[in-house]
Amino acid sequence: MSPRNPAASTTLHTTSDVASEGKAMATAGSDSRTVRSDHPDPLWLQVAALVAEDVSTGRLGAGSRLPAERELCLRLGVSRVTLRKALSHLVEEGVLRPSHGRGWYVAATSSERKDWPNRLESFSETAARMNLTPTSRVLRSSVDPATLDEAEELGIAPGTPLFHLDRVRLLEGIPTAIDRTRVPAHVAPALAETDFTTGSLYDVLASAGAEPVRAEATIEAQASTP
Amino acid sequence: MSPRNPAASTTLHTTSDVASEGKAMATAGSDSRTVRSDHPDPLWLQVAALVAEDVSTGRLGAGSRLPAERELCLRLGVSRVTLRKALSHLVEEGVLRPSHGRGWYVAATSSERKDWPNRLESFSETAARMNLTPTSRVLRSSVDPATLDEAEELGIAPGTPLFHLDRVRLLEGIPTAIDRTRVPAHVAPALAETDFTTGSLYDVLASAGAEPVRAEATIEAQASTP
DNA sequence: CAGTGGTCTAGACCACCAT
DNA sequence: TGGTGGTCTAGACCACTGT
Numbered sequence: 270m271s272p273r274n275p276a277a278s279t280t281l282h283t284t285s286d287v288a289s290e291g292k293a294m295a296t297a298g299s300d301s302r303t304v305r306s307d308h309p310d311p312l313w314l315q316v317a318a319l320v321a322e323d324v325s326t327g328r329l330g331a332g333s334r335l336p337a338e339r340e341l342c343l344r345l346g347v348s349r350v351t352l353r354k355a356l357s358h359l360v361e362e363g364v365l366r367p368s369h370g371r372g373w374y375v376a377a378t379s380s381e382r383k384d385w386p387n388r389l390e391s392f393s394e395t396a397a398r399m400n401l402t403p404t405s406r407v408l409r410s411s412v413d414p415a416t417l418d419e420a421e422e423l424g425i426a427p428g429t430p431l432f433h434l435d436r437v438r439l440l441e442g443i444p445t446a447i448d449r450t451r452v453p454a455h456v457a458p459a460l461a462e463t464d465f466t467t468g469s470l471y472d473v474l475a476s477a478g479a480e481p482v483r484a485e486a487t488i489e490a491q492a493s494t495p
Numbered sequence: 496m497s498p499r500n501p502a503a504s505t506t507l508h509t510t511s512d513v514a515s516e517g518k519a520m521a522t523a524g525s526d527s528r529t530v531r532s533d534h535p536d537p538l539w540l541q542v543a544a545l546v547a548e549d550v551s552t553g554r555l556g557a558g559s560r561l562p563a564e565r566e567l568c569l570r571l572g573v574s575r576v577t578l579r580k581a582l583s584h585l586v587e588e589g590v591l592r593p594s595h596g597r598g599w600y601v602a603a604t605s606s607e608r609k610d611w612p613n614r615l616e617s618f619s620e621t622a623a624r625m626n627l628t629p630t631s632r633v634l635r636s637s638v639d640p641a642t643l644d645e646a647e648e649l650g651i652a653p654g655t656p657l658f659h660l661d662r663v664r665l666l667e668g669i670p671t672a673i674d675r676t677r678v679p680a681h682v683a684p685a686l687a688e689t690d691f692t693t694g695s696l697y698d699v700l701a702s703a704g705a706e707p708v709r710a711e712a713t714i715e716a717q718a719s720t721p
Numbered sequence: 722c723a724g725t726g727g728t729c730t731a732g733a734c735c736a737c738c739a740t
Numbered sequence: 741t742g743g744t745g746g747t748c749t750a751g752a753c754c755a756c757t758g759t
Contacts, residue, residue, distance in 0.1 A: 306747095306748085311746080311747060311748090312747075312748070313747080313748090337724075337725060337726085338725070338726065339724095339725085347748080347749090348748060348749045348750070349749090349750090349751095350576070350747095350748070350749070350750090351747080351748060351749080353726085353727085354747090354748095361587075367726065367727090368725090368726080368756095368757085369725075369726055369727075369755070369756045369757070370724075370725055370726065370755075370756035370757030370758075371724090371725065371726080371756085371757060371758085372724095372725060372726075373725095373726080532728095532729085537727080537728060537729090538728075538729070539728080539729090563743075563744060563745090564744075564745070565743095565744085573729080573730090574729060574730045574731070575730090575731085575732095576728095576729070576730070576731090577728080577729060577730080579745085579746085580728090580729095593745065593746090594737095594738090594744090594745080595736075595737045595738075595744075595745050595746075596736075596737035596738030596739075596743080596744055596745065597737085597738060597739085597743095597744065597745080598743095598744060598745075599744095599745080722758100722759080723757105723758095723759090724756105724757085724758085724759105725755100725756085725757080725758105726754105726755085726756080726757100727753105727754080727755075727756095728752100728753085728754075728755095729751105729752080729753080729754095730750105730751090730752080730753105731749105731750095731751100732748105732749090732750100733747100733748080733749080734746105734747085734748085734749105735745105735746080735747075735748100736744100736745085736746075736747095737743105737744080737745080737746095738742100738743085738744080738745100739741100739742090739743085739744100740741080740742085740743105
């Protein structure tokens with residue numbers, strides 16, 4: 270193959286239904302979902318966008334395994350290095366998760382992906398694995414107007430009633446993590462009246478509706494000699 | 496060159512003093528600062544560590560330009576792909592900054608680089624800006640053998656005496672952040688005897704020597720409707 | 722064992738920057 | 741024009757996973 274193949278077109282499938290591949294290739298032509306070296310973006314970016322699209326549209330469900338690298342290379346008409354650059358990029362974005370001898374998997378359930386890795390997961394997991402008792406200490410639990418920063422971060426209007434929940438997470442009584450939650454109040458009015466010392470945020474949200482909500486808290490410290 | 500070169504050894508120089516290169520190469524031999532494909536880490540990681548070391552020790556000053564990629568490939572005995580993977584890695588960590596037709600440059604003033612945005616910085620900054628009193632509560636301050644995970648993360652041998660410092664950072668008495676620090680004990684023996692409730696980790700490390708040290712703590716929580 | 726990701730190389734061409 | 745990064749390929753071998 271020439272170092273810069275002119276074009277190729279495919280759609281990704283989960284490892285099960287590879288049958289229709291040939292037809293898909295034939296019907297290609299002026300179809301979208303094509304990687305081309307003409308001009309626009311680097312190939313690896315186009316590939317990444319292609320996969321990301323399949324994930325967000327559900328063609329590649331959460332937790333499902335991608336076709337093998339060499340297989341994808343054939344379908345997309347790119348080299349393995351290029352493909353891997355694309356997939357690695359998606360890992361950084363939290364869309365995919367690689368597993369050595371097994372394959373590439375779609376991360377998260379769909380809405381909880383994006384941005385940094387979900388450390389709350391590992392908190393619960395760690396607690397369970399180590400047989401520790403996870404508890405919470407509530408620092409703040411109130412409904413206040415969203416500040417400018419908060420509004421921008423959540424994509425809502427400033428002043429919108431916002432439920433604030435700040436907790437210290439403890440393992441066996443030892444402070445382990447800070448949990449900072451911001452939820453538009455209209456999403457779940459019951460939030461302000463719940464005792465989060467033992468109550469589960471997820472439960473309240475679940476019984477309140479499906480409006481996707483995101484809350485995060487990150488702290489990092491780093492030291493190095495000057 | 497064989498696909499897996501046995502060993503190579505060099506020292507990086509800023510573009511100005513390339514004169515002594517020949518000699519440096521000749522004196523190499525059993526010198527440290529060597530990338531070897533024997534076993535330890537991937538080549539690209541070794542290269543990255545090598546460059547990072549030159550940056551932190553000042554051999555590569557902030558803002559200075561690195562030798563050209565092809566030049567570095569020769570010196571280090573690695574392919575360009577591998578070298579670029581190493582350099583890209585350092586970009587993600589904020590150590591380097593690439594510039595298309597010009598070269599790779601060392602980023603930042605020296606200590607504020609590396610890893611994610613330094614949240615400890617912003618912790619102090621926030622405290623100062625809001626006129627709050629930052630304090631600490633020490634959860635753990637001890638020297639214990641490095642676990643397997645810790646050893647891998649820090650690139651040291653398992654069992655190596657490791658200084659553990661876990662703190663809760665408070666603003667005006669309110670818990671705000673968790674600070675988890677791991678430092679090889681031999682770097683700064685005084686660490687275990689210091690009161691970190693008020694003492695500065697940076698100060699102790701600074702007075703202990705220039706051995707570059709990295710410590711980080713990240714906590715994130717994220718909630719979304721199931 | 723076969724399958725899959727992880728790493729590495731050598732060589733090529735393109736795009737940008739300075740002279 | 742010449743130097744430097746940016747992208748891409750084809751092929752190889754190693755390491756891990758699961759049957």
